Amino acid sequence: MAETYRKDQIAQLILGKLQRNFGRTAEQATTRHMCKACAMVLRDIMNANNIATDRLVQLGQQRQVHYLSMEFLMGRSLEKNAFNLGVLKPMKEAIRFLGFDPGEVFEAEPDAGLGNGGLGRLAACYLEAMTTLEIPATGYSICYELGIFKQKIVDGQQVELADNWLDVGDSWLISKPDEVEEIKFGGHIVDHWEGNVNRPEHVGYTSVLAVPRDMVIAGYNTEHTNVLRLWDAKSPTPVDMSLYSSGEYLKAVEQQAMAEVIAKVLYPDDNHYEGKSLRLRQQYFFVSATIQSITRKHRAQYGTLRNFHQKHVIQINDTHPALVVPELMRILLDEEGYDWDEAWSIVRQTVAYTNHTVLAEALERWPQDLFATLLPRIWDIVREIARRYQEELENHFGQGDGRVARMAIIWDGEVRMANLCIAACYAVNGVSALHSEILKHDVFADAYRLEPDKFKNVTNGIDHRRWLAEANPRLHALVCECLGDEGYLLHADKLRELEKFADDASVLERLGKIKAENKAEFAKYIETESGILLNTDAMFDVQVKRLHEYKRQLLNVLHIIYLYLHMKEDPHFDFQPRVFLFGAKAAPGYAVAKRIISLINSVATTVNNDPACKDRLQVAFLENYRVSLAEKLMPASELSEQISLAGKEASGTGNMKFMMNGALTIGTLDGANVEMHEQVGDDNIFIFGLTARGVSKLRETGYYASDYYMNDPDLKWIMKLLNDGFADGQNYNDLVRRLISGDGCPADEYMLLADFESYKVAHQRVSETYRDAKKWNRMSLINIARSNVFSADRSVRDYADIIWDLPYRK
Ligand code: 26W
Numbered sequence: 001m002a003e004t005y006r007k008d009q010i011a012q013l014i015l016g017k018l019q020r021n022f023g024r025t026a027e028q029a030t031t032r033h034m035c036k037a038c039a040m041v042l043r044d045i046m047n048a049n050n051i052a053t054d055r056l057v058q059l060g061q062q063r064q065v066h067y068l069s070m071e072f073l074m075g076r077s078l079e080k081n082a083f084n085l086g087v088l089k090p091m092k093e094a095i096r097f098l099g100f101d102p103g104e105v106f107e108a109e110p111d112a113g114l115g116n117g118g119l120g121r122l123a124a125c126y127l128e129a130m131t132t133l134e135i136p137a138t139g140y141s142i143c144y145e146l147g148i149f150k151q152k153i154v155d156g157q158q159v160e161l162a163d164n165w166l167d168v169g170d171s172w173l174i175s176k177p178d179e180v181e182e183i184k185f186g187g188h189i190v191d192h193w194e195g196n197v198n199r200p201e202h203v204g205y206t207s208v209l210a211v212p213r214d215m216v217i218a219g220y221n222t223e224h225t226n227v228l229r230l231w232d233a234k235s236p237t238p239v240d241m242s243l244y245s246s247g248e249y250l251k252a253v254e255q256q257a258m259a260e261v262i263a264k265v266l267y268p269d270d271n272h273y274e275g276k277s278l279r280l281r282q283q284y285f286f287v288s289a290t291i292q293s294i295t296r297k298h299r300a301q302y303g304t305l306r307n308f309h310q311k312h313v314i315q316i317n318d319t320h321p322a323l324v325v326p327e328l329m330r331i332l333l334d335e336e337g338y339d340w341d342e343a344w345s346i347v348r349q350t351v352a353y354t355n356h357t358v359l360a361e362a363l364e365r366w367p368q369d370l371f372a373t374l375l376p377r378i379w380d381i382v383r384e385i386a387r388r389y390q391e392e393l394e395n396h397f398g399q400g401d402g403r404v405a406r407m408a409i410i411w412d413g414e415v416r417m418a419n420l421c422i423a424a425c426y427a428v429n430g431v432s433a434l435h436s437e438i439l440k441h442d443v444f445a446d447a448y449r450l451e452p453d454k455f456k457n458v459t460n461g462i463d464h465r466r467w468l469a470e471a472n473p474r475l476h477a478l479v480c481e482c483l484g485d486e487g488y489l490l491h492a493d494k495l496r497e498l499e500k501f502a503d504d505a506s507v508l509e510r511l512g513k514i515k516a517e518n519k520a521e522f523a524k525y526i527e528t529e530s531g532i533l534l535n536t537d538a539m540f541d542v543q544v545k546r547l548h549e550y551k552r553q554l555l556n557v558l559h560i561i562y563l564y565l566h567m568k569e570d571p572h573f574d575f576q577p578r579v580f581l582f583g584a585k586a587a588p589g590y591a592v593a594k595r596i597i598s599l600i601n602s603v604a605t606t607v608n609n610d611p612a613c614k615d616r617l618q619v620a621f622l623e624n625y626r627v628s629l630a631e632k633l634m635p636a637s638e639l640s641e642q643i644s645l646a647g648k649e650a651s652g653t654g655n656m657k658f659m660m661n662g663a664l665t666i667g668t669l670d671g672a673n674v675e676m677h678e679q680v681g682d683d684n685i686f687i688f689g690l691t692a693r694g695v696s697k698l699r700e701t702g703y704y705a706s707d708y709y710m711n712d713p714d715l716k717w718i719m720k721l722l723n724d725g726f727a728d729g730q731n732y733n734d735l736v737r738r739l740i741s742g743d744g745c746p747a748d749e750y751m752l753l754a755d756f757e758s759y760k761v762a763h764q765r766v767s768e769t770y771r772d773a774k775k776w777n778r779m780s781l782i783n784i785a786r787s788n789v790f791s792a793d794r795s796v797r798d799y800a801d802i803i804w805d806l807p808y809r810k
Pocket of ligand 1: 116117118119120122269270271272273274318356357362363364431460649650651652653671
């Protein structure tokens with residue numbers, strides 16, 4: 001790092017920001033003013049670095065990554081950027097010097113919640129890692145005015161509130177109105193023939209302007225910066241004054257509202273697709289703006305797009321940005337005048353696709369009428385891509401072959417985005433070893449047989465600087481002490497050396513002490529926020545993630561009810577005291593998920609008020625689970641629940657955050673749990689349940705949930721309580737029906753009852769192990785040491801080696 005700052009310099013810079021932007025002195029400023037002023041100070045430092053980075057990248061004519069994602073779940077940036085820039089210490093001192101508490105100033109920053117869950121948070125971790133590894137990279141998304149909703153629990157039910165993050169979040173953004181792009185919707189295409197060459201003209205369209213709002217990203221211990229470009233939607237005609245003056249006020253603002261609604265709100269559905277026109281508009285909006293912006297800069301530098309694929313790789317985060325394919329084709333064909341084959345060859349060498357889910361209901365398929373009406377030129381191009389691809393498939397497999405139907409891009413009146421990606425991208429990757437195998441042999445089996453080399457794996461990873469060093473300062477200090485320096489921040493593999501201390505009683509004891517302190521700190525936070533008093537003497541057993549049936553929060557609840565019933569019946573029931581913590585947002589339209597939240601709260605009310613459970617069993621639903629809450633919770637967690645039905649969770653990344661913070665995992669052999677298990681071995685993880693293969697076999701032979709129910713007295717007892725109802729008067733016979741008789745769909749689709757017994761036994765192993773603190777802490781240390789594999793730096797290096805073919809900082 002070339003330049004460092006002293007406390008008094010930073011204090012001066014902050015005072016300047018307070019004065020110029022808010023007209024206040026430090027004495028007159030609020031904590032929010034302070035938070036914004038600090039952000040502005042860091043933004044200036046990063047901007048200077050960014051200008052230098054830009055110049056270097058351009059001079060070096062380096063190949064760049066463009067990471068397109070509908071979601072970037074960035075969370076907070078103030079402490080993170082200060083940490084990466086190496087100014088955290090002087091900035092905290094400066095804040096204190098100006099009469100504020102640094103912790104309170106950091107807490108005043110709202111999360112940038114521009115994402116739903118795993119896919120969005122992954123994009124944020126990768127942006128940080130690419131920057132730290134000095135890879136020239138840009139992230140692109142939408143500048144949603146409202147991020148993921150804020151969740152309140154009222155009478156046990158989820159209530160959604162608007163998340164207005166921009167108020168403070170604004171301080172990180174720089175608008176670049178001179179780099180605006182025009183996006184065209186609707187209208188129709190008129191063909192003009194010049195000899196044999198078609199020059200299509202788009203007429204009668206409606207324009208929306210895309211204005212970039214750039215967020216500069218700081219890497220750790222480097223002056224290299226990258227940018228997250230968030231596109232804001234603006235109407236080209238602010239208000240139609242002629243309508244306005246003739247008294248038609250509403251009509252006058254209508255057009256403006258129509259344009260600006262595109263960037264209003266993030267769709268809160270995770271893993272569930274709905275063919276909404278606004279969503280398609282959002283996708284084309286940010287994709288077209290991005291491609292126009294990249295090609296414009298490229299043309300300015302090289303004077304041609306013929307070498308485009310040599311200088312750029314476009315990584316698409318699931319199929320949501322798949323329209324890059326026809327949009328880049330459009331520019332190469334219509335604006336550059338290249339012929340189809342040349343354009344197609346450039347596209348096919350530029351775009352790579354990452355798949356993040358195997359759930360059928362998450363696959364995007366757009367109704368072709370909607371597509372054709374909204375994006376007439378793009379529709380023409382997709383139709384031609386589909387026609388050629390289908391011809392190729394028919395030549396290869398023969399007409400009428402089932403594989404042609406399965407692999408077709410347009411079929412049955414729908415455009416299938418995953419098949420478009422498979423046809424057009426030069427690489428397709430899954431996000432864990434198991435997931436990539438499932439893609440090859442199941443979901444995309446036909447395509448794999450056709451082009452096996454295209455399919456790759458890059459196992460997910462997390463930003464260990466945020467999720468260990470920043471989130472868990474006590475553990476960070478211990479790690480540095482053991483390893484002798486902070487080197488692991490840049491070289492996560494050094495974490496492995498912690499294993500030398502696996503039998504060092506004093507280190508293990510300190511590990512236990514750190515966990516206890518983190519638990520106490522978390523409990524204090526929860527008490528002030530919600531009045532809930534957590535029992536810190538009990539094991540913190542945690543399941544936090546989006547609420548989805550496949551993730552099986554309900555399995556966890558069934559087990560808690562089992563414990564509760566036995567504890568009530570038998571006061572001597574041998575049981576290791578536990579606090580079960582849940583955090584989860586349900587998609588607003590996902591009724592079953594909301595019922596499960598309600599159930600967790602009913603169980604909490606019942607258990608927490610029953611004297612039989614006092615000091616032994618507690619259940620808490622943590623409201624509004626989000627990045628900044630996860631940062632407080634991970635360091636305080638002891639048991640991590642990763643209990644999805646095998647074959648359903650593509651990877652999981654929460655599992656890695658827990659592991660890195662020394663929690664032990666109870667989990668199925670699903671997603672990246674498989675690789676965690678491989679790293680730590682049977683002795684350091686609690687694996688239970690069906691394997692992915694076991695699940696397929698059981699489905700083939702026929703799965704009858706009611707058999708498990710009939711043969712297990714505990715399950716009968718649990719279902720009876722669900723039917724009879726809880727202390728709050730609520731009953732859940734709808735959920736019982738879903739598990740046992742099906743309620744219109746297959747009973748117990750996610751096989752909770754099949755895994756119940758083995759889950760119960762695994763939990764008994766957990767309890768026995770926990771009683772031996774030394775053994776537990778040893779396991780915890782081994783998990784931390786071997787979490788190096790799950791650092792985002794490793795994942796990004798894998799992308800660079802396997803898919804992007806790019807150099808990076810060693
Ligand atoms: C179209 C609606 C929609 C929205 C989001 C469909 C699918 C998604 C995402 C792909 C869902 C998602 O976040 N998947 C998660 O991605 C993580 C990062 O790779 C994985 O760790 C999780 O296992 C996976 O569920």
